[in-house]
Amino acid sequence: MAKRKALITGITGQDGSYLAEYLLGLGYEVHGVVRRVALEDQKHRMWRLKGCLGQIELHCGSLESYPSLYQIMVDVKPDECYHLAAQSFVAYSFEDEFTTLNTNINGTHYVLSAAKMACPECRIYFAASSEMFGKVEEVPQKETTRFHPRSAYGISKCAGFDLTRNYREAYGMYASSGILFNHESPRRGYEFVTRKISSTAARIKLGMADKLYLGNLEAKRDWGHSREYVKAMHLMIQQDTPDDYVIGTGETHSVKEFVDIAFGELGLDPGEYVEIDRKFFRPAEVDLLVADTTKAERELNWRYDIPFEDLVMEMVRSDYEYLKKN
Numbered sequence: 001m002a003k004r005k006a007l008i009t010g011i012t013g014q015d016g017s018y019l020a021e022y023l024l025g026l027g028y029e030v031h032g033v034v035r036r037v038a039l040e041d042q043k044h045r046m047w048r049l050k051g052c053l054g055q056i057e058l059h060c061g062s063l064e065s066y067p068s069l070y071q072i073m074v075d076v077k078p079d080e081c082y083h084l085a086a087q088s089f090v091a092y093s094f095e096d097e098f099t100t101l102n103t104n105i106n107g108t109h110y111v112l113s114a115a116k117m118a119c120p121e122c123r124i125y126f127a128a129s130s131e132m133f134g135k136v137e138e139v140p141q142k143e144t145t146r147f148h149p150r151s152a153y154g155i156s157k158c159a160g161f162d163l164t165r166n167y168r169e170a171y172g173m174y175a176s177s178g179i180l181f182n183h184e185s186p187r188r189g190y191e192f193v194t195r196k197i198s199s200t201a202a203r204i205k206l207g208m209a210d211k212l213y214l215g216n217l218e219a220k221r222d223w224g225h226s227r228e229y230v231k232a233m234h235l236m237i238q239q240d241t242p243d244d245y246v247i248g249t250g251e252t253h254s255v256k257e258f259v260d261i262a263f264g265e266l267g268l269d270p271g272e273y274v275e276i277d278r279k280f281f282r283p284a285e286v287d288l289l290v291a292d293t294t295k296a297e298r299e300l301n302w303r304y305d306i307p308f309e310d311l312v313m314e315m316v317r318s319d320y321e322y323l324k325k326n
């Protein structure tokens with residue numbers, strides 16, 4: 001029997017790399033969309049894929065170019081498309097709203113439209129985000145909670161979510177959105193707060209840094225492990241009918257708690273090293289996120305059981321071991 005084909009946008013990122021490995025393990029033929037800059041600088045831009053580079057097929061394309069995405073859809077004719085690529089750093093979306101909105105909204109529109117034209121039977125997963133809940137109108141947040149985004153990033157994800165639903169309703173396409181809460185791992189980008197904390201704590205321990213400068217320590221997030229969340233993405237588009245699902249842990253923790261566990265793991269007192277820098281505060285903050293995953297548990301049979309402390313410790317140990325060796 002022919003292998004099922006999956007196409008991943010954003011395959012070089014944290015989620016893309018875990019998803020590629022997971023789908024390969026399930027016997028999929030895995031294709032990825034990458035920008036030319038990534039192909040030209042594989043050492044720096046494809047490090048997350050080093051375990052599976054020989055087993056996947058990469059195609060040069062960009063979210064800014066409809067023709068490139070259309071051509072890839074024509075060439076690959078995927079059975080499933082996971083649209084993960086985006087300008088995903090919320091803080092940056094305050095500095096450059098235009099790029100964030102253009103890339104994220106148009107990019108999602110192009111992916112949906114290209115699939116509709118080239119392979120209308122393809123099942124599409126859209127990476128929506130808990131940032132859409134923003135100034136939360138309900139605690140915990142579930143699929144029916146009203147969106148109140150607080151950044152251009154959050155607004156772009158709301159638009160992508162609506163576009164995805166509209167392609168489902170207007171054109172009968174199989175298109176689902178995963179409303180994923182924050183998810184981390186040793187493969188997280190260094191600009192996000194968890195990796196910034198784990199890597200800087202490790203650098204301080206090894207005498208390579210003196211201080212960690214952070215913004216709002218009181219913000220609360222529902223932090224899970226990316227490796228487990230990609231399984232939910234896959235499950236979502238195996239259902240009989242497309243739908244939208246909230247994915248999270250159901251627990252919330254502050255940035256300060258993350259700091260305390262990370263520094264504690266290395267025997268460091270955060271009071272000595274952590275300083276507040278106003279430049280890391282956002283013009284509009286999302287204060288509290290926590291997921292109600294009842295629907296995903298019931299309909300997808302998806303469960304999450306990694307304790308928060310284990311996630312923090314895995315990230316810190318990984319950074320510490322890597323820096324010590326290199």
Ligand code: G4F
Nearest residue numbers: 088090129130131181182191192193194214215216219280
């Ligand atoms: O790690 P963050 O930058 O992630 P944020 O903004 O929650 O967004 C992440 O999760 C979303 C899902 O809800 C995704 F859609 C999105 O793409 C991304 O993956 O910041 C987390 C919190 C914020 O409240 C921020 O104000 O940490 C606070 N924070 C405090 N000091 C900081 C810092 N964030 C960063 N990045 N850097 C700091 O120095």
